[in-house]
Amino acid sequence: MIAVVLAILAVPLAAGLACLAxxxxxxxxxxxxxxxxxxxxxxALVPEAARGNLxxxxxxxxxxxxxxxxxLATGFLYAAVAVYSAGYLRRHDARYARRFHAGFNxxxxxxxxxxxxxxxxxxxxxxxxxxxxxxxxxxxxDTDGAAEAAWKYVLIASAGLGLALLAxxxxxYAGAQVLGEHYSLAVQPLIQAGPRLPGxxxxxxxxxxxxxxxxxxxxxxxxxxxxxxxxxAPAPVxxxxxxxxxxxxxxxxxRFYQVAAASLGSGFPRDALLASGVASLLLASLxxxxxxxxxRLLAYSSIEHMGILAIGVSFGAPAALAGVLLHVMAHAAxxxxxxxxxxxxxxxxxxxxxxxxxxxxxxxxxxxPLFLLAIFALSAVPPSGIFRSEFQIVSGGLRGGSYAxxxxxxxxVTLAFSGLAAPATxxxxxxxxxxxxxxxxxxAPAGRAEAGSAAVAVRxxxxxxxxxxxxxxxxxxxxxxxxxxxxxVLLGVHPPGELTDLITRGAAQLGAP
Amino acid sequence: MNTAPGVYEGAASVIAALxxxxxxxxxxxxxxxxxxxxxxxxxxLLSVLAVVIAAGRDLPGLYALAALxxxxxxxxxxxxxxxxxxxxxxxxxxxxxxxxxLSPASAVLAGIGLAAFGFFAFGAFHLSGPAAxxxxxxxxxxxxxxxxxxxxxxxxxxxxxxxxxxxxxAISLAALVVAAGxxxxxxTAFLFDxxxxxxxxxxxxxxxxxxxxxxxxxxxxxLRG
Numbered sequence: 001m002i003a004v005v006l007a008i009l010a011v012p013l014a015a016g017l018a019c020l021a022x023x024x025x026x027x028x029x030x031x032x033x034x035x036x037x038x039x040x041x042x043x044a045l046v047p048e049a050a051r052g053n054l055x056x057x058x059x060x061x062x063x064x065x066x067x068x069x070x071x072l073a074t075g076f077l078y079a080a081v082a083v084y085s086a087g088y089l090r091r092h093d094a095r096y097a098r099r100f101h102a103g104f105n106x107x108x109x110x111x112x113x114x115x116x117x118x119x120x121x122x123x124x125x126x127x128x129x130x131x132x133x134x135x136x137x138x139x140x141x142d143t144d145g146a147a148e149a150a151w152k153y154v155l156i157a158s159a160g161l162g163l164a165l166l167a168x169x170x171x172x173y174a175g176a177q178v179l180g181e182h183y184s185l186a187v188q189p190l191i192q193a194g195p196r197l198p199g200x201x202x203x204x205x206x207x208x209x210x211x212x213x214x215x216x217x218x219x220x221x222x223x224x225x226x227x228x229x230x231x232x233a234p235a236p237v238x239x240x241x242x243x244x245x246x247x248x249x250x251x252x253x254x255r256f257y258q259v260a261a262a263s264l265g266s267g268f269p270r271d272a273l274l275a276s277g278v279a280s281l282l283l284a285s286l287x288x289x290x291x292x293x294x295x296r297l298l299a300y301s302s303i304e305h306m307g308i309l310a311i312g313v314s315f316g317a318p319a320a321l322a323g324v325l326l327h328v329m330a331h332a333a334x335x336x337x338x339x340x341x342x343x344x345x346x347x348x349x350x351x352x353x354x355x356x357x358x359x360x361x362x363x364x365x366x367x368x369p370l371f372l373l374a375i376f377a378l379s380a381v382p383p384s385g386i387f388r389s390e391f392q393i394v395s396g397g398l399r400g401g402s403y404a405x406x407x408x409x410x411x412x413v414t415l416a417f418s419g420l421a422a423p424a425t426x427x428x429x430x431x432x433x434x435x436x437x438x439x440x441x442x443x444a445p446a447g448r449a450e451a452g453s454a455a456v457a458v459r460x461x462x463x464x465x466x467x468x469x470x471x472x473x474x475x476x477x478x479x480x481x482x483x484x485x486x487x488x489v490l491l492g493v494h495p496p497g498e499l500t501d502l503i504t505r506g507a508a509q510l511g512a513p
Numbered sequence: 514m515n516t517a518p519g520v521y522e523g524a525a526s527v528i529a530a531l532x533x534x535x536x537x538x539x540x541x542x543x544x545x546x547x548x549x550x551x552x553x554x555x556x557x558l559l560s561v562l563a564v565v566i567a568a569g570r571d572l573p574g575l576y577a578l579a580a581l582x583x584x585x586x587x588x589x590x591x592x593x594x595x596x597x598x599x600x601x602x603x604x605x606x607x608x609x610x611x612x613x614x615l616s617p618a619s620a621v622l623a624g625i626g627l628a629a630f631g632f633f634a635f636g637a638f639h640l641s642g643p644a645a646x647x648x649x650x651x652x653x654x655x656x657x658x659x660x661x662x663x664x665x666x667x668x669x670x671x672x673x674x675x676x677x678x679x680x681x682x683a684i685s686l687a688a689l690v691v692a693a694g695x696x697x698x699x700x701t702a703f704l705f706d707x708x709x710x711x712x713x714x715x716x717x718x719x720x721x722x723x724x725x726x727x728x729x730x731x732x733x734x735x736l737r738g
Binding site (some may be wrong): 181 | 724
C-alpha cells in the first residue's frame with residue numbers, strides 16, 4: 001500500500017509541474033488524467049483503511065479510516081472538477097489555462113497531502129500550503145472583486161492559521177511532558193498518551209485549533225472571508241474550496257478533537273464544537289436569505305454544512321459520528337455539483353446575479369434540472385446522501401440525549417432549505433427572457449466579474465444584444481454534475497459495504513475516548 | 514518567596530521585551546520601508562534569543578534554527594517584500610501614511626491595552642518550558658494581540674502583511690519558550706512555508722497596487738453581505 005500512498009502524494013504534484021510546461025489543451029488532459037488516477041488510488045486505500053491503520057515513513061505518513069474518508073471527498077471532487085474544467089476553460093486563452101491547471105493540480109495535491117500527514121506539524125504545513133495556492137487561484141480572474149476577495153482570504157486565513165500554529169505549539173508542549181522533548185507531534189502517540197497529558201495546554205491547543213482551523217473551515221465568527229472568496233473564484237475553484245478545502249480544515253479540527261477528548265474527556269471539546277456549530281448554522285441559515293449572487297448563496301450554504309459537522313461531532317454518539325463522516329463525502333459531492341452547476345449558469349447568462357437568470361430549465365436542458373437537483377440534495381431532500389447523513393446525525397443526537405441541539409439543528413436546516421430553494425427555483429422555473437430586452441441581457445456585462453478575461457467580456461457584451469439559444473455550453477460541464485448526483489444517490493440509498501465499514505471504523509476512532 | 518531571575522532568564526526576558534517594543538514601533542510607523550526594517554530588527558532579536566537559549570540550555574539545534582531564521586527573516590523576507598512592492602532602499606511606497614483607522618496615538622494606546630490583555634492572559638496559564646522563562650511566553654501573548662491590532666488599525670495592504678509576519682514572529686517566540694525541542698525539520702519547514710507565504714502576499718500586494726494605484730484597502734468594500 002505504500003506505493004499507493006506515495007503515488008497519491010506524487011501524481012497531482014507532478015501533474016501541476018507538467019501543466020507549466022505543456023500547451024493549454026494538453027494541460028487540461030494532464031489534469032483529467034491526474035484527477036481520475038488520484039481518485040482511483042484513493043479508492044484502492046479504502047479496503048485496507050477499513051481494516052486497520054496504515055503508517056509509513058516512521059509515522060510521518062499515515063492513513064486511517066478518518067483520513068481516508070476525507071481523501072475520498074477530495075479525490076472524487078478533484079476528478080470531477082478536472083473534467084468540468086476542461087469545458088469551463090474553453091473560453092480562456094492558453095496562458096490562463098496553463099496557469100489555472102498548474103495551480104489547480106497543486107491545490108488538489110496539498111488537499112490530498114493534508115489527511116495523509118501523521119504529525120500535527122506536517123498537517124499544519126499542508127493546510128498552510130492549501131491557503132497560499134488557493135489564494136492565487138481566487139485571484140486568477142484578475143477582476144476588482146477577485147483581487148479584493150483574494151486579499152481578504154489570504155490575510156484572514158493566514159492569521160487564522162497563525163493561531164492554528166500556536167495550537168500546534170501548545171500541543172507539542174503538552175505532549176513533551178509525557179513523550180519527551182524530541183517527538184514528532186504524531187497524532188496517534190498523542191491520543192494514546194491522552195490521559196497523562198496536562199490539561200491546560202491541551203485545552204488551550206484545542207480552543208486555538210477550533211478558532212484557527214475554524215477560520216479556514218468557515219466556522220463563525222471567523223468565516224468572513226468565505227462568501228467573498230467562493231463567489232469571486234472561478235467556478236471549478238469554488239467547487240474545490242467549498243467541497244474539499246473546508247473539509248480538510250475541519251479534518252485538522254477533528255485531530256485536535258481526538259487528542260483533547262483523550263486527555264480531557266469529551267465534555268469540553270464537545271461543548272466548544274456545539275457552540276461553534278450552532279452559531280455557524282444560525283448565521284448561515286439567516287444569511288442565505290436576501291443573497292443576490294448565486295455563488296454567494298452557495299457559500300453561505302457551505303458555512304451551514306460546516307456548522308452541521310461541528311454539531312454532529314458534538315453529539316458524540318456513534319451514529320452521529322458516522323453521519324458526520326458520511327456528510328463530509330455527501331457535502332463534497334453535492335456542493336461540488338451545485339457550484340459546477342452555478343458555473344454553467346454563469347457562462348450561459350454571463351452573470352452570477354440570480355435576478356438576471358431566468359428560464360434555466362428551458363434554456364439549459366441538462367444543467368437546469370441537475371442544478372435544481374443539486375440544490376435539493378444540498379437541502380437534504382431524500383434520497384440524497386445528505387438526507388441520510390443528517391438523519392444519522394440527528395438520530396445520534398437524540399439517542400445521546402441532546403434533544404435541544406438536535407431540535408435546533410432540524411429547525412435551522414429547514415430554514416436554510418427555504419432560503420436556498422426559493423431563489424434557485426426562481427432561476428429555473430420563471431419564463432426565459434425575451435430577445436435582448438430582459439434584465440438578463442442588461443446584466444450581461446457584469447459577467448466580467450466571473451469570466452475574467454477581456455475576450456469573455458467582449459463576448460458577454462455581444463450576447464447582450466442577442467437572445468440566448470437553448471443548449472449547454474459544453475458537455476464536459478454536464479457529465480461531472482451528473483456523476484456528483486449519482487454519487488449522492490448512491491450514498492443516500494445504498495452506500496457500498498466497504499465504505500460503510502470504513503465509516504463505522506472512522507466513527508469508532510472518533511468516539512474512542 | 515519570589516527569587517530574582519538569573520542572568521540567563523533576565524537576558525531572555527529582556528530580548529523578548531525588546532521584540533514587543535519593536536512591534537509597537539511598527540504600530541506607530543508610517544512608512545512601509547521603516548516597517549519592513551523594524552520587522553527585520555524584530556526577527557534579528559528572535560535569532561539572538563534562539564542563540565541565547567541554545568547556549569544557555571545546551572540545545573545545539575537552535576543554532577542552526579537561529580542561522581536559518583536570520584537568513585530568511587532578516588535578509589530574504591525584507592528583500593522579497595521590497596522587490597515585490599517595487600520599493601528601492603531609499604524610497605517608500607505611496608499610500609501608507611495616513612492609513613490609520615485610529616489616530617497614531619490612539620492606535621498605540623489600543624496596542625497597550627491589547628498587549629496588557631495578552632500578557633496577563635498568557636501569563637495566567639503558568640506554562641513554562643525548560644528553555645526560557647514563563648515571562649517570555651506572556652510577552653509572546655502580548656505580541657500576538659498587538660500583531661492582530663496592527664492588522665486591524667492600518668488600512669493598507671503592506672502594513673497588514675507586516676502585521677501577519679509579526680504574528681509569525683510572536684508565535685516563534687512562544688515556540689522557543691514552550692517548544693524549543695521541536696524537531697529542526699519542522700522548524701525549517703515552517704520557515705520555508707513562511708517564505709512561500711511572503712511571496713504570495715507580495716504578489717497579491719503588487720496586484721492590488723497595480724490595480725488601485727495605492728496600497729490602501731479603503732476601497733476594498735465591493736464585497737459585502
